[in-house]
Amino acid sequence: MSSTTADRAQRRRAPHLGPERRRPHVLDAARAIAVADGIGAVTVGSVATAMGVTRPVVYACFSDRVELVDALLDRESADLLDAILTALHSSADINDPERAFVDGFRALLSAAAAAPDTWRLVFSGEPDPAIAERFRAAKAHVQTQATEWIRPAMERWWETADLERKLPVLIDLFLSACESAVRSLLDTSNDWGPDDLGTLVGKAIHRAFAEA
Structure with a gap:
């Protein structure tokens, strides 16, 4: 069977999966495009091409690019x-x-290693308002949760003086360390793994908090 004939056969078979089963695959293809070329490159046509299907297959899952x-x-x-x-x-x-x-x-780093493209989407798409707004909201929620965990921990462990004044600075330091650690893990130019990098960064941030 020629490659052209095989492609046509694949395109004829594609709708048989059904929209519900195909949606995760469509989103995976869209994520790969966004990571490689930016969110602006994600279109129904580009996703269909990446998946080797026709546009109606993608439209069966999402009504238009905005919904996708x-x-x-x-x-x-x-x-x-x-x-x-x-x-x-x-x-x-x-x-x-x-x-x-x-x-x-x-x-945290094990989670990043298990889903690297999700994290790469955040970092590669930072200038894009559509991405930045979504992940800024997520970061704000994490900041609230981190504060709720770290405040009582510092009171219990070290009885930190003037904690309320120091806490916003320490939380920013903590979140920056999280982002830096993930960036380092995803950088293919080094050989860090989640355990050894997590140990290094965890010990460093512990010292910073303990000495505060």
């Missing part, structure tokens, strides 16, 4: 937020403060 992009950003921001909050809460009950920070960063 909204669904992509909704899914990726929800996945990102869930991963961060899971990592944050993974060390909430540990009495050893250094271990708490190390375990939290390890969990």
Whole structure:
């Protein structure tokens, strides 16, 4: 069978999957395009081409480009937020403060390693208002959750003086460290893994908080 004939056969078979089963694949293709070329490159046509299907197959899943992009950003921001909050809460009950920070960063980086394109979408799409707005809202939620976890922890572990004045600065430091750690993990020019990088960053941030 020639490549042209095979392509045509694949396109004829594609609708048989059904929209419900195909939507995640459509969003995966849209994410890959967004990471590589920006969210502006995500169109019904570009997604159809990437998947090797016709445009009606994509239209059966999403009525237009706006709905497609909204669904992509909704899914990726929800996945990102869930991963961060899971990592944050993974060390909430540990009495050893250094271990708490190390375990939290390890969990965060393991989540990033498991879904690298979700995180790359955030970093590659920062200048794009559509992406920035979604993930800014997610970051604000994480900031609130991190404050709720870190404030009582610092009171319990170190009885930090003047905590309310210092806390906003420390939370910004914590969130910046999270972002920097993920960027380093996704940088293919180095050989960091989630455990060794999480240990390094977790210990460093623990020292910063303890000395505050």
